[in-house]
Amino acid sequence: MTSPESASPSRPAKAAGFALLGVAAVALVIGVVSLFGGGSSDDTPPVAEGSSTAPPASTSSSASSSEAPASTSSSPVTTTASPTAPASSVPPPPVTQPGVTKAPVRVYNNSTITGLASKASDEVRANGWEVAETGNYAGGTIPTTTVYYRPGTEEEAAAKELASVLRARVEPRFDGIQAAASGVILIVTNDYQGASKNK
Template sequence: MTSPESASPSRPAKAAGFALLGVAAVALVIGVVSLFGGGDESPSAGGSSTAPPAQTTTESTTTPPTSESPSAPAATTTTPPAASSSAVVPPPPVTQPGVPKVSVRVYNNSTITGLAVRAADDVRASGWAVEGTGNYSSGTIPTTTVYFRPGTDEEASAKELASVLKARVEPRFDGIQSSAPGIILIVTNDYQGPSKNK
């Protein structure tokens, strides 16, 4: 059986293109965060004496954890919250206590070009690490589904991710049973992205 994470030998250029698109998407996110939040790291040559130090400590506790995103340090206290939080930093996902965030691989099983990359960006924005993207062409998946290995940490994390994405969640099937550990998200034409907060 062929693992979904290895590219087809007849399409190495396509696999390389998807990898470059993923790298470009990450670079774009880091660039945008640096653009809006990077100016706050400049030397304080007399403009910051009016803000009390206790205020910066209080506000910094509301920033997202730094371990989940390389761009998290860009969220600082001198930028007005209304200008930066809605445009750059998504709200942190509501997580169940004790549910670990297991890494995710995203595969496209649709007719929409680039859907795996778009879904991977949504998964990252929701707090999960994405290990890679690609195509799943070993069969037709009827609806966007999050797959896990039963009896592992993957199960709770997969259920949480499926809830965020309004996707189906199921144990791995025979075609992906031997894939590397982690959650597998296979997106189809019905993929809508994360549910919006009401």
């Protein structure tokens, strides 16, 4: 007759096996989060010291804010020169509202999608706008694709028109981009939809 203790040596081995499986599962989860939860794409460099962060996330769906933000000393935007498209490939500009001047557009990526600023720049150009530069915005997380303008300038009407074409939010500039060069600023995020197909 066998004693009950004869089966006990396999229990520590089973416990060790389950512990190893648990460690492997945790390592797998960390690996997946690291792979898919990485930072901004387009090789986003670190934010410069002294720069402001992104605007606070707003739950309001209003098209603009009545408060003008204060200026800051520097901008956490990294840019690259935007090549001018050959004259033969530039489509004729679409009909615009009377009196609306199309200010130059600066397109910055604040998403996890590599090359999204370049894709958005192509669509902006295809709709008759000049793209002054493209790059990354690394000053914080922008909650949704937004077109920014300087209040009290001709950029406001241009920003509203561009936002309408791209189905994006439009707001006055916030502290983190106040010091950026003049012109309309488009910051694209993961929810970027592109130009409306119903023109």
